[in-house]
Amino acid sequence: MRSSHLGVRAVVRCFTLNPGGFRPFALIYGMVAFSDAAKVAVDAFVTPVWVVEVERADLVWANRSALTLFGAATLEELLARERMKGANAFLARELGRLAAGARLESEFRVLQPDFERLVTCTFTGIDGDARTKLVLVEAHADRNAPASLRAPEFEQRIQSRDRMASIGALTAGVVHGINNPLSYVIANLEYVKRLLSPGAERLEAKALSELGDVLDDSLDGAERVRSIVSDLGSFSRPSDARVLAVDLERATDRALSVTANEIRHRARVVREYTHVPAVLGTEAKLVQVILNVLINATHSMEMGAIERNSIIVRTRLDQQNRPTLEIEDTGCGIAKDNLGRVFDPFFTTKPVGVGTGLGLSIADRIVRELGGEIQLESVHGQGTIVRIALPAAPLSVVASPVLESLPPFSGDRFFARVLVIDDEPAILRAFRRVLSAHEVVLAASGPEAMAKLAEGRRFDVIFCDVMMPEMSGVEVYQRIRECHPGQEHQLVFMTGGAFAEPAAHFIESVDNPKLKKPFTGSSLRALVAAVMRQHAR
Secondary structure, three states, X not given: OOHHHHOOEEEOOOOEEEOOEEEOOOOOOOOOOOOHHHHHHHOXXXXXXXXXXXXXXXXXXXXXXXXXXXXXXXXXHHHHHOEOOOOOOOHHHHHHXXXXXXXXXXXXXXEOXXXXXXXXXXXXXXXXXXXXXXXXXXXXXHHHOOOOOOHHHHHHHHHHHHHHHXXXXXXXXXXXXXXXXXXXXXXXXXXXXXXXXXXXXXXXXXXXXXXXXXXXXXXXXXXXHHHHHHHHHHHHOXXXXXXEEEOHHHHHHHHHHHHHHHHHOOOEEEEEOXXXXXXXXXXXXXXXXXXXXXXXXXXXXXXXOOOOOEEEEEEEEOOOOOEEEEEEEOOOOOOHHHHHHOOOOOOOOOOOOOOOOOHHHHHHHHHHHOOOEEEEEEEOOOEEEEEEEOOEXXXXXXXXXXXXXXXXXXXXXXXXXXXEEOOOHHHHHHHHHHOOOOEEEEEXXXXXXXXXXXXXXXXXXXXXXXXXXXXXXXXXXXXXXXXXXXXXXXXXXXXXXXXXXXXXXXXXXXXXXXXXOOOOHHHXXXXXXXXXXXXXX
């Protein structure tokens, strides 16, 4: 059979990223080698993808979707059974002429245990070693995606993997950023404990005067840890599908905070903010975009050359009046021949095993999904500028929710009956100490709190953790509303930042105050006063 009868034709297509999810036509354009990192990423693809060694006409690798297509339980089973020879041997000549990066389209007979099916595929030449010629085969996704996999879920998985890969690359720096302040916080607290121990003599005047400085340093260190954890949380939490008004400069600062230790050994950071309008997006996704660009910029500069290198982050309005973020580095730049490929999936100039080559591809996907544009200019040996332009958020669009509501401090003297519900004993003890001027009732679970309410006691303020075993904070709210109508308005939701999307949506939809952990004693006292004032009206 001649290949022309099967409609073989050369094609030049890019990896397209559609709103409905990844549809990888002409996959892995310009890929130098089918590396282990690429295999890990491609294994999650909704599209069946496999690799053929042309000379022997053997399958050498297949992703999970391809295993489903071929009716094989494992890769080992498929490799032991399936061969290109026979029904597909006529393709060997055409595939043998494919250069790395070149493509053709044809049909492939997929032999399953009980029957065969004809599948339209795109074949892409990829480099093996000097003696091996490999071709990557991609079954057209619209026709052949396994029913158990769907594009939206796939896209969420691939973006989640990219976020986790970024966090993995920065783990050492993040740990360093936390351990530094944590070291002097622990040392200072042990110092104070030793000074105040029962066996210690009366405090000397010098030690007493120093005590304030010790506690100030400890509070400062704890605040630094809180800031790092908060910035990590904004990046790693599951992405909310809703498009809201996001402060572009705040998102940039969060990304810079996460990458701070990685950058500080390579370059200076210069901020040139002009307070541009809020943009349409979600903070978690925008932080992911900015973080991916910052990581690339950082890795383009050598360690220890801080005096020569810089990363400039600036905001401005472009010619279309769109809020724009520019990230400019003085790194090694990108060769002219590679500029057209920087947004291609899996394209990377980093050493094998460093990254997956998905960062800029996913950044481009997210920005375009939000109606924006990402551009890159680079001069090899001089540096790179990445511009991210996004539509400004209309005034009618609400701002990104901040799950915390702290009123101004009140000096009013009053007495309140407070119920605190949390499964962490140390937090319960802290509440009792901080709110010692009030009557504080503690409950270590939702059912225990409901039992106290069932005794007929009414509370002026109810602090309730969102994530608890047995009964969540949302369930506590709903039970109080059903069994003790009106008391639900006294409830303050407490959150450590990790909870499911439905819970996040619910607590944003109600008017109850929110308190984000970690919190300060002054914020607790102010919140009690605010709830008391609100319900005294």
